[in-house]
Amino acid sequence: GDLLGLDNLVANTTYLKAQQIDRNELRKRRLSLTLPKLKKTSALQAAEGEMYESLCEQQPIGSKLFQQFLLTSNDQYAAAAEFLDELSKWSFAEDEKREKAKQTILAKFCQSQSTGFLSYFTEEDAETCKDLSDSNFDEVILDQLREATREFLKGRPFSEYLKSQFFYRFLQWKEYERQKITDKYFYEFRTLGKGGFGEVCAVQVKHTGQMYACKKLDKRRLKKKGGERMALVEKQILEKVNSLFIVNLAYAYNSRHHLCLVMDLMTGGDLRFHIYDLGKRGIRMERVVYYTAQITSGLLHLHNMGIVYRDMKPENVLLDGKGQCRLSDLGLAVELSKGKMICQKAGTTGYMAPEVLKQEYYRYSVDWWSLGCSIYEMVAARLPFRDFREKVQNDEVTRRTLEDECKFEHKSFDAPTKDIISRFLKKRVARRFGCDDPRSHEFFNSINFHRLEAGLLEAPWVPKPNVVYAKDADEFKDNSDIKDVTFDTKDEKFFREFSTGAVSMQWQKEMIDSGVFDELNNPGHTEGIIS
């Protein structure tokens, strides 16, 4: 015990300082880093059977190397690469930048006499391209030309790429990606939160400086409470989803005492903390609308993949450094097989839908109910069927949920907010909102979902960079120790199954963002290449 809270102050300072790591210092630290020599077949086998889309488009490093191959091969390949590049600029940019991309496309690619003329087009595509002008420049025509370009690239360029030094380099990166991950790969910082099976702390990858959150599941506690399957499901769902509104998984590994999930670090704290722990209770309306919009997009993403979240509540919604939010804690999520429903009581008291409480069959409807409860809580700092800090039995909350009407006594509820909550809190599933698309409700009038879902809508509130949005580190201290648990070969097998190491998409992004990709690919490092 330190009366002055000095331990906590030190923990916070080191944690905040790590986030402002000096890039040059890092670069020096990893000067000796090299890509592994290829073992004969391992990486090749891993990449084999993978298609153009995965190798050249989806995987960030694959896409970069394929680009480099195209740009250095010949004029025709380079033109194709530049064309696709300008097209995507045009698709995603706004206003002047979009206009500029359009003018570049028209000037550079759409006239047969220009050097960039795309000679691989069929006669028909070439005509379409030549006819492009300010007036008929639209998504449909450009999609057609984009498709034609991709079809071309999938042919000869792709097979030549597979034999090039660039692809060899890609395989080296894949070999590197498969490295075994252990505790030594990270520096560890303060605890940020606590869950049922252990704590979540901040970590930093030594070589890249990338910060993450590490959810450490205590192996003994997992076994004692039979939480293994749940942990595996959480891991498998996390690595499958890829959304701006759900925390991404970057690594899964195991240490002596823990199974570890390394995820996006959300430095802004959870929404429960923002509702109750920052002096003024509740969250201002503009923010409530913004968070609800992002949560809605996240839920729709899960539902489209056949996943029911089942633990929607402010505590599980986390803010990042820019003030954008993501769903986390997918420990109760479940993937439905096609057309199926489930009937299993799961969730948190106060947020569970009537159909869950009555143990009926259900699907996605339960998440919309919980979202209704969460909007209510963000505004009023209490739940619809449970007052703040009210001492009340679960049975009574259940009774109220099934029988009572939701009341809106708090002064901040305006008409659209009451309306959307009431629609989410319809006791009968068939009447409930959400099973259709809630994004067009007037509650969301201020939100441009197209921009929001591209990550382009700035947050109404940004966390202060020098504040740690978590309880003091020593409040997470845990003294309960579990001793009488031993592990057998079946447990060890499960731990290995869980520990799949780096998740491709996140890891490759980390290599690129941190500059490691460029450093290891630069001319000073090319000796190892065999072509």
Ligand code: ADP
């Ligand atoms: P559990 O499944 O045991 O409830 P959670 O995944 O909800 O565990 O994590 C527990 C707490 O840790 C959260 O309430 C949050 O405060 C903190 N936390 C979890 N994930 C992150 C993250 N990615 N970034 C920052 N803090 C996190």
Ligand code: MG
């Ligand atoms: Mg949780």
Ligand code: MG
């Ligand atoms: Mg959980």
